[in-house]
Amino acid sequence: MKIYFFLVFLTTQNLLSQSLVPLRINTVEGKRIHFPVSKTAASYAMSSWYQVNHQITEIVHFYWDGDRAHGKVSPSYKKRFNFYSHNKTMVLLNVLKTDSGSYKLIDRIRKGILAHVILTVFTAPDAPRISSNSTRENSIIALTCASSTEIESTSWLVTRNDVHDVRLTLIDDNKTLIINGAQLTDSGTYTCFVHNPLGSASSFFQLTVDCECVKLITFSKYHCLQFTPIGFNVRFRK
Missing domain, CATH: 2.60.40.10 (Immunoglobulins)
Known part of the structure; x- marks a missing residue:
């Protein structure tokens, strides 16, 4: 027993x-x-x-x-x-x-x-810090939102000329926003919001995607010359 x-x-x-x-x-x-x-x-x-x-x-x-x-x-x-x-x-x-x-x-x-x-x-959330690993065209750009305080959730607001949601993904509990195959049109304002029971805080990042080309400055605009095997393409950018 x-x-x-x-x-x-x-x-x-x-x-x-x-x-x-x-x-x-x-x-x-x-x-x-x-x-x-x-x-x-x-x-x-x-x-x-x-x-x-x-x-x-x-x-x-x-x-x-x-x-x-x-x-x-x-x-x-x-x-x-x-x-x-x-x-x-x-x-x-x-x-x-x-x-x-x-x-x-x-x-x-x-x-x-x-x-x-x-x-x-x-504790009440502090304004987060946003960092970027790259600004080059056709690269994978990762925008990372880091907070010094404990947070429950993270969200993003994207403000730009052309939004291609299919190329935007979120990882690491939404703390990192990935832009696959970055284009010039991905340039814009990216705002990160962090939330916890005591409130919210935010910071923005002004992303400017640099084109893979030679810049020829002409008056108030410059031309982007992208060389190809059969010549080059000319793109205009303000």
């Missing part, structure tokens, strides 16, 4: 770790965040909450002393976290932007994951 119980316990532990879906919590600075734990996970006597980012740091560990559950917060977190030993939950006080990351409740005996929270702390 004891062997059967032990096998069931191990099976439950493995299923709990493998099927656990992280709970995502979005918040802003200054709030209090409660890290919930299921009744099954709370029943494990020896467990610890860890912050898992570039390194793994223990926040609080729980243990049994006689017939009561106890907990102890690591010194560096003592003024920032409250905890409840009976259900293995904890509360983060006065959230900071640097608190963003992954938090896991780990069974210290079998190293299984009992609870997993991914915390994202938002």
Whole structure:
């Protein structure tokens, strides 16, 4: 009977770790965040909450002393976290932007994951930075929109003389706009918008596609001479 119980316990532990879906919590600075734990996970006597980012740091560990559950917060977190030993939950006080990351409740005996929270702390978005890898005609131009703050979504507004949507694609969660086989008509204003729960911000990029040709300046215009195997083509550009 004891062997059967032990096998069931191990099976439950493995299923709990493998099927656990992280709970995502979005918040802003200054709030209090409660890290919930299921009744099954709370029943494990020896467990610890860890912050898992570039390194793994223990926040609080729980243990049994006689017939009561106890907990102890690591010194560096003592003024920032409250905890409840009976259900293995904890509360983060006065959230900071640097608190963003992954938090896991780990069974210290079998190293299984009992609870997993991914915390994202938002601040009002700053104006994004837009960069371009090229401005040459017939090249693949990538306009990348980068933000220094946490964002939920990115969108673009394209203002130009001629829009060929078939050659425009978005990658990396819409952060990068690709122009395949760039043409002179792709020159124009490209505006990137970033959004999060605290608002939106935007920046624009004035793209000028350079033609693959020799420029002959004549009065107020110049001619684009593009050489071909049988001669050259002349195109006019303002």
